[in-house]
Amino acid sequence: MASASLQEAVSVLKSTNVRMTPQRHAILEFLHSSMSHPTADDIYKSLEERFPNMSVATVYNNLRVFKDAGIVKELTYGDSSSRFDCVTSDHYHVICNDCGKIVDFHYPGLDEVETLAEHVTGFEIEDHRLEIYGTCTECTKMSKQ
Amino acid sequence: MASASLQEAVSVLKSTNVRMTPQRHAILEFLHSSMSHPTADDIYKSLEERFPNMSVATVYNNLRVFKDAGIVKELTYGDSSSRFDCVTSDHYHVICNDCGKIVDFHYPGLDEVETLAEHVTGFEIEDHRLEIYGTCTECTKMSKQ
DNA sequence: TTCTTTATTTGTAATTCTTATAATCTATTC
DNA sequence: GAATAGATTATAAGAATTACAAATAAAGAA
Numbered sequence: 001m002a003s004a005s006l007q008e009a010v011s012v013l014k015s016t017n018v019r020m021t022p023q024r025h026a027i028l029e030f031l032h033s034s035m036s037h038p039t040a041d042d043i044y045k046s047l048e049e050r051f052p053n054m055s056v057a058t059v060y061n062n063l064r065v066f067k068d069a070g071i072v073k074e075l076t077y078g079d080s081s082s083r084f085d086c087v088t089s090d091h092y093h094v095i096c097n098d099c100g101k102i103v104d105f106h107y108p109g110l111d112e113v114e115t116l117a118e119h120v121t122g123f124e125i126e127d128h129r130l131e132i133y134g135t136c137t138e139c140t141k142m143s144k145q
Numbered sequence: 146m147a148s149a150s151l152q153e154a155v156s157v158l159k160s161t162n163v164r165m166t167p168q169r170h171a172i173l174e175f176l177h178s179s180m181s182h183p184t185a186d187d188i189y190k191s192l193e194e195r196f197p198n199m200s201v202a203t204v205y206n207n208l209r210v211f212k213d214a215g216i217v218k219e220l221t222y223g224d225s226s227s228r229f230d231c232v233t234s235d236h237y238h239v240i241c242n243d244c245g246k247i248v249d250f251h252y253p254g255l256d257e258v259e260t261l262a263e264h265v266t267g268f269e270i271e272d273h274r275l276e277i278y279g280t281c282t283e284c285t286k287m288s289k290q
Numbered sequence: 291t292t293c294t295t296t297a298t299t300t301g302t303a304a305t306t307c308t309t310a311t312a313a314t315c316t317a318t319t320c
Numbered sequence: 321g322a323a324t325a326g327a328t329t330a331t332a333a334g335a336a337t338t339a340c341a342a343a344t345a346a347a348g349a350a
Contacts, residue, residue, distance in 0.1 A: 019317055019326060040307080055329045060308065062327095076221045080337080081307060092258075094266045103266050110275075113237075113252060117277045121239050121248050125279035130255075132262045134270035164297060164346050185336080200300045205337065207298095225308085226336060 005086070006032045009071045018065060023047075023054055027062050037075060037083040037093075037102045075102075077131075094132045098139035105132065150233060151177045154216045163210060168192075168199055172207050173216075182220060182228040182238075182247045220247075222276075239277045243284035250277065 009028055010020060018024075026047050031038070038046070044059045063084055066072035075083045077095065083102070085093075094103045114125045135143070154173055155165060163169075171192050176183070183191070189204045208229055211217035220228040222240065228247070230238075239248045259270045280288070 017326075021317075021327065023328075053329070055331090056307095057309080057330080058328055080305095094262050094268055094270075096268065097271065103268070105262050105265060107258060107261065110255075113275070114277060116252065117239050117250050118279070120250060122282040123239055123241065123248070123277075123279040124285055125239075125277055126242065127279070128275065128277040130258070130273065130275045132259060132268075132270055132273040134263070134268035134272070137267045140269055162297075166298065166346070168299075198300075200302090201336095202301080202338080203299055 009066075009086075012069055012071055013065075016069060018069065023051055023058050024062050024065075026050060027059060028066070031066075031072060031084060031086050037085045039081045039083050041081065043084075092130045092132065094134065096136040096139055097133055098135055098143075101136050101138075103136075150231070154211075154231075157216055158210075158214055161214060163214065168196055168203055169207050169210075171195060172204060173211070176211075176217060176229060176231050182230045184226045184228055186226065188229075237275045237277065239279065241281040241284055242278055243280055243288075246281050246283075248281070 006028060009032070010025070013020065013024075027043055030043055030046055036042075040056070040059050040063060043063075044054070044056050047054060047059075063072060063074070066084075067074055071087055073085045073087050075085055075093070077083070079100065090109045091104045091106045094105045095101070110128060110130065114128055117123065118125045151173060154177070155170070158169075159165065172188055175188055175191055181187075185201070185204050185208060188208075189199070189201050192199060192204075208217060208219070211229075212219055216232055218230045218232050220230055220238070222228070224245070235254045236249045236251045239250045240246070255273060255275065259273055262268065263270045
């Protein structure tokens, strides 16, 4: 299942002028296997032993390539660094204000919001982004102790 | 109307241990009067002549104070720098992918999304954030020429 | 009003994340 | 296998934000 969408991503890349390199493949693989939403640095560090000579720039370069190809999304929060997420099915994110944990949250797409925004503003709407903030169960427990 | 909510903000601050300084007041004033969603640097530059000696650090410090007091929201997009917005009534933002313009979009709060997220994830939900992306009318015209 | 306490401002340095650049390397095509 | 274009690497540069310590000023009490 993860590997299926990984292969899909690879073929999407091949269809444009993007070459498949070991580093690139590893970054994609990591993104697809990780249920978390890693930062560029997370990715860099986790591939450090497999690719001791890999540069941080490679990670950033490739994340941009993936973003341009539409197979990866960048998530920016108040935090310093961006996080990256594979584009798979429609889901939103629930984020803990305390520890930063991100949990996927499946919910039907808010199409009507897009339609209304289109009418009200005259924009050609392409996309939207929804995040829900709160405190996760662990952090809630901790604070009550 | 703008001044009413400004005074409200001032009294919210006074209720905690926050002192009112000219710089602080000017930043608040600017945030309330500006219909755009300025960056820290926008604020700094616009107050430059009134406060030639003001430090950028002051702007950042106060934006954090306002955020902590809940009277200002930080908006982070893919762009490099955060934007800041007064917390007034329920509204969302429609953002142009081309020129970065931000338009306010009034829409009933998505309470049911919060409720569902609470049930599904076990989080204590506090807040959510929705943004809608597209191309504004001007940029659409430009691209068609 | 003047004094005292404590928050705030300032200026600068430091940090952090991200991008630019140029040289080297390598995947792909012929 | 050689040529060509794209990728990687290493490093430097850039931009946004924060940390810090000294100087300043707001708010309440005497």
